[in-house]
Amino acid sequence: MTLRLILASASPARTKLLTEAGIAHTVTVSDVDEDAVTAAHGSPSPYDTAQLLARAKAEAVAALPEARGALVIGCDSVFEFEGEAHGKPYEAQVARERIKRMSGSSGTLHTGHWLVDTREMNDGGSGTAVGAVASAEVHFMPLDDAEIEAYIATGEPLNCAGSFTIDGRGGAFIRKVDGDPHAVVGLSVSTLRELLRAAEVSITDVWQ
Numbered sequence: 001m002t003l004r005l006i007l008a009s010a011s012p013a014r015t016k017l018l019t020e021a022g023i024a025h026t027v028t029v030s031d032v033d034e035d036a037v038t039a040a041h042g043s044p045s046p047y048d049t050a051q052l053l054a055r056a057k058a059e060a061v062a063a064l065p066e067a068r069g070a071l072v073i074g075c076d077s078v079f080e081f082e083g084e085a086h087g088k089p090y091e092a093q094v095a096r097e098r099i100k101r102m103s104g105s106s107g108t109l110h111t112g113h114w115l116v117d118t119r120e121m122n123d124g125g126s127g128t129a130v131g132a133v134a135s136a137e138v139h140f141m142p143l144d145d146a147e148i149e150a151y152i153a154t155g156e157p158l159n160c161a162g163s164f165t166i167d168g169r170g171g172a173f174i175r176k177v178d179g180d181p182h183a184v185v186g187l188s189v190s191t192l193r194e195l196l197r198a199a200e201v202s203i204t205d206v207w208q
């Protein structure tokens with residue numbers, strides 16, 4: 001039987017990562033209310049938030065009829081900076097305030113992963129599942145105000161957890177990454193390999 005892998009994410013970065021890693025997949029976006037999930041768990045740490053939301057997204061898609069018989073991977077990225085959990089800034093003023101503080105400093109990007117194996121799922125069951133968080137510490141170069149304004153004006157940081165990318169324009173401001181760089185982009189392919197192994201699937205089985 002051909003293995004089907006579904007990415008439960010709207011993130012263009014994640015599907016690009018899988019495609020460039022040669023991993024065949026389709027995309028089904030969940031409609032998870034992320035604020036409701038985190039509120040239901042009190043005030044989880046940034047690490048736990050990433051895992052909780054990855055799990056919620058994967059389980060929501062795995063419950064859909066079209067997911068039956070497939071492997072479903074959900075992800076969520078949270079940037080931990082000075083004890084705060086930063087998602088996407090969305091607005092220029094929020095990005096400006098955050099990037100000014102991040103300049104010359106460092107923070108940790110946590111990406112949660114949750115894999116649901118629906119191949120053995122009985123009616124109403126949830127299938128077997130396994131998850132892991134991959135974290136990487138990101139060290140930033142000092143940015144001057146003109147660079148910050150120009151970066152925000154591109155729009156790139158507004159829809160990225162942590163208000164930066166390492167593989168886009170933001171790469172100009174990254175001094176180093178301690179950890180899996182793919183975890184910063186949004187999906188650690190080596191973590192996916194480990195989750196697939198737990199489901200007795202080799203990464204080579206999903207190579208296209």
Ligand SMILES: Nc1nc2c(ncn2[C@H]2C[C@H](O)[C@@H](COP(=O)(O)OP(=O)(O)OP(=O)(O)O)O2)c(=O)[nH]1
Pocket residue numbers: 008009010011012013014029030057075076077078088159160161162164165166167168184185186
């Ligand atoms: N290309 C790139 N994207 C990044 C980087 N850091 C963060 N991002 C993006 C990837 C994700 O699209 C986004 C993280 O937000 P979420 O984890 O909430 O995922 P998103 O809302 O995009 O989609 P989803 O909730 O999974 O449907 O930030 C980076 O270094 N490079």
